[in-house]
Amino acid sequence: MYLSSEIKNIKGVGPARAKLLNRLGIKTIEDVLFFFPRDYLDLTPLKFSQGSEEKIGVFPCIVKDSAVEKRAKSQIRITLVPVFDGKNNGHAVFFNQPYISRSFRRGDRLLLIGKVRRNYGEYEIISPEWQKFDKNNPIVIDKISPIYPLTKGLSQKVLRQVVKNALIEISEIREILPGDIIKRFNLISRKEALNNIHFPESFKMLERARTRLIFEELLLFQLAMAIIRREFIGDKRINTYVNFDIKPFLSTLPFTLTSGQERVIGDIISDLKSEHNMNRLVQGDVGSGKTVVAGIALYLAVKNGLQGAFMAPTEILAEQHFRTLKKFLSYHGIKVDILKGGIPRAERDRILEDLKKGSTDVIVGTHAIIQQDVEFYKLGMVITDEQHRFGVKQRQELIKKGHHPDILVMSATPIPRTLAMVLYSDLDISIIDTVPPGRQKVDTYVAGNDMRKRVYDFMAQEVEKGHQVFVVCPAVEENDLNVSNVEDLGAQLKKEYPALKIGVLHGKMKSDDKDRILKEFLSRKVQVLVATTVVEVGVDVPCATLIIVENAERFGMAQLHQLRGRVGRSQLKSYCILLSDSKDENARARLKYLMKSHDGFEISQMDLEMRGPGEFLGVRQHGFFEFKLANLVRDVKMLESIKQLASEITEKGYLLLPEYKDLAEELNEKIKIL
Template identity: 45%
Template sequence: MKGKLAETTVNFVKGVGPRRAELLNQLGIFTVQDLLEYFPFRYEDYRMRDLSEVSDGEKITVQATVYGAPYVQMYGRNKSRMVCKVIVSGMPVNAVWFNQHFLRERLRPGVDIVLTGKWDARRRQITVAESEFQAGKNRQTGRLQPVYSVSGDISQKWLRKVIKQALEQYGHLIEEVLPAELVHKHQLLSRREALFGVHYAENIDEGQAARRRMVYEELLMFQLKLQALKAANKNRKHGIAHPIDRAQVEEFIRSLPFTLTRSQQEVIDEILRDLREPGCMNRLLQGDVGSGKTVVAAAALFAVVKAGSQGALMAPTEILAEQHMRNLQRMYEPFGIQVDLLVGSMTEKQRRDVLASLQMGITDVIVGTHALIQEDVYFRRLGLVITDEQHRFGVNQRSILRRKGMDPDVLTMTATPIPRTLAITAFGDMDVSTLSELPKGRKPVKTYWVKHDMLQRIIVFMGKEMAAGRQCYVICPLIEESEKLDVQNAIDLHAQLQQAYPDFRVGLLHGRMPAAEKDEEMRKFKDAETHMLVSTTVVEVGVDVPNATVMVIYDAERFGLAQLHQLRGRVGRGEHQSYCILIADPKTEVGQERMRVMMETNDGFEVARRDLELRGPGDFFGTKQSGLPEFRFADLMSDFEILELARDDAADLIQRRDFWTSPEYAPLREMLQREKVLSGDILD
């Protein structure tokens, strides 16, 4: 499987011509192996049901017979609504199609048809999503159907057909990659059975068994990489054993205008212990918004510089890099530590000067964006690499920066709270430090949930705050109007608020703006040139504006709890009382509960726990914001037990001599070789 099918391009599958192959390439499908491992994210139940079993508003699949001529109503630009009388379970029912009037000629009285759609009991009406005529030999209905992520001109129906064809053509070449002992130990399906079962499960149990096999395989491969790297790193003693002077670090901590929390002190102690060791530190620092990760990073960089090395701090945006640079300069001023900035928008002369200073060792700490990883950036003696909001960088970007030194120590930071046991298992090659408390003196943000009809009172309240010299964020979910969602959008809202506040400057920030424009808008807000910032969620991470005291979130029910908490963390950073106002009319109990959770707690770990309860494990870590590795098939929360099994099995295998020699383990060794794990690089 890993050999021949991985080398056979997808255009060898019957029915895939050059144009279709290009479309599949856009989905990341290049080979037959890619196609067979393109897994569905859920299943649709198309099994036939009787109307008497169905609740109002439920999605159903039913057998119907046409008994009336269809009526078509055209509206808008080429839009249509077609209604046809059908008999279902002996009852006359209206079937309604939108924009499918091309079916009109086929809907003749007496014709049998299978309908899938939403049942409206009051109107006795099915709004049809899919329909199939009985004559079709490849009927999709009447069974479970896989649902894939598709885009452009690729339809679900065509992709199902092509995957089925690939299984028929190449299924006999699928080879087992797991050793027999593990397949037997965990009562797993064979790889061939699982791949057939994933795409064409006869029932839910069969689909779950197939998925379990593929999840275990994926997590075992992941854990083998982590365990192999961890073992390799423990054996590598050619990192930098920094001669840390604890007294100097204590002097730096005493110079700060605030007292560190107990949690910050403990984490700094853990990092200093790592820095003294000859092995390479590979530590994850996680902490809630505002927990003081930057100060911990500053203490680590200070210790390394005083021990004779240079430090690098990489941030995802220029404005965040500038903020870090200014903070470090302020903290290091009494100690003569040179901090410089390297970002893409600098002039050629500025850049040359910084590069020269860095290479000669005049620069002690360099702060920058991905500009730090360009080829012509050289260090004199790089000893510590820190990445902020590490999930915003690709693995390659982080590893390139690390390779600019001779095995420097690595600290990665994330503001997304992750349960500690999960973090330790998921980041098996990393040690995990957690900042579990907020700095003293920080006033909790007061959070309110209001309905849309309170808008005028909110406008008055924000006006008072701005008149008192404060600033406000206003967040909404979409950039511009959408036919599908009736939600406020940033562009319209910006225009409305400009009219509402003629005496104040209102800025606009959204994801479709060029990076330079986004940075400029954020800089204006940070420097108080604009009083209010209307934005999509691009402000979620990073920039510190202590003068901002109000965070208003429109259509708050459209956001997840973790995202709402991150947004709330943008205020409450200064001396004045701050407020988070959630404008929402949630229709579901889950939406209402989210609003209640936000009002009840400011604790990010509690928010994360409640978020997991509400959203279920399926999509808690589905966002790229989590900072956790992304998987094709596994879900780290719902599959946590399988993750632990895989971790234990991987740790056992890596330590066994026969794992490195026996033919039974050859596929697993080849995977480690392919992933370049055995070359000694550290996995991010």
């Protein structure tokens, strides 16, 4: 049996069980072996008095008497099995399993696995797993037992046996790390690691297994990023830049650049002068002025005989960037077009023809610009906005259309250095750490539902001043989570404040309806926009002075900071009110932190530490494979040494050596999913 074999080849897995395993994403033997436990159970034998309601324990005992059946008021059938642990009396308690009483006889020796509670002075082991054992034939039990994520119809006992059988029956677990790396970093073998991650010999061996598998995950990822980086950069620069004069561009701006913007533009010019292609991420906090930096990069590309492409994650943002870039560039004779869904066929054909001929200098758009029929005359500068919404694949598609293009990635989501090292290890990183003068700090408050009327009356007062308001909800429609939703709140506010022009916006609306509502908000026909987080990034409404976030505890700090960035985009005094009645101390601490901090990088670091990388990133990234064991906060030291190792392996060409053959093959498989 091999890693690629189907799970039906494992002893004890028939069609019905295979279907249940499929629900957990388990289809092959490899999937079984890399379906890691979420926790472990210490099976050191305990007395009933050592048990608790919080933690599962293992209790050897003897059945004292016949089982007794009772019925609760709710008609639940309860079976009580009297047991004795050599010191204390107790009961094993089973619910709605009347047949189970026939399984036990007086004098049976049992191992009960479960939680213990005290009930009128008696110990009760609630719904335990159980095993019989004989005095002359003692039971062999793992000292540490894995606890797996489950699906309905599949028990821990069954899943443990499936994993155990897979480990026994697998013909070979290929070692993918060369011997020199295993020795240098004092790692155990892959086979030993997989055996001990599922059924540890000891807690020390469990830790060594985790270390080995985390090392493997991080090394494969860093190698993949290094290879992709090399692919993007290319060996030598093909597009030669000779004109670096940006004074004509700067002279037409109605403002002067900040020191942060000037420094990043310096980084870009250095890249364009170097012998390798640019591959740079520009990070900037909310409102730090990234679009003008993009405008300068596009200006330089066109002035050096190349075309530029700017790809945004949504049509709303694409239109906004199109308007801004057109304003910056058209003054200099640079033709800017926008390509998006829903434009008339004749207009689309005209744009495609102009791009192909080279008469359009800069194209702005969404994923529409990576479609097959889009061809460029000489695409030399690719800019993507909000990188984490695209991922590597989409970036590659756009680059394939280019003439060895330089790449600039813009992100308004400040990402802590530790996380940026992993997610963007294929990019050089620049940070705009200054904000244009005149930008106001947004006063932030946390309020409970008892303040709701005052908060929404304040909303009405802001509208009376000629200002606009965002109201953000975590859900689109009525739900079981008992959280505010856009549709109900929108209807309620229209009823309570009939004089206000209130619009509703969410991701489930048709594209035309979304565009219409947003345009009405931008043109001030709509005064209050009740929306989901579709407004999180980039939407620029200078007259918006208030954002109210419902059920604020359901959002991460970095996301709330992004939402707060929708207001305070002019010299008008602005406010952010976070509504929450959460009693969770961690959630309250996060919201209070936002009241005092306005630094996006500080906030995202705190968010990462408090919620962990999985929740910080939200849904699984497009183009990044998921870490099963690695934790980017906890494993930062290992991450730094692995990044150096990955650079050494790629720069010295070790992947071509025979002893690195298995690592190279595994890496090729990983790169396929990036």
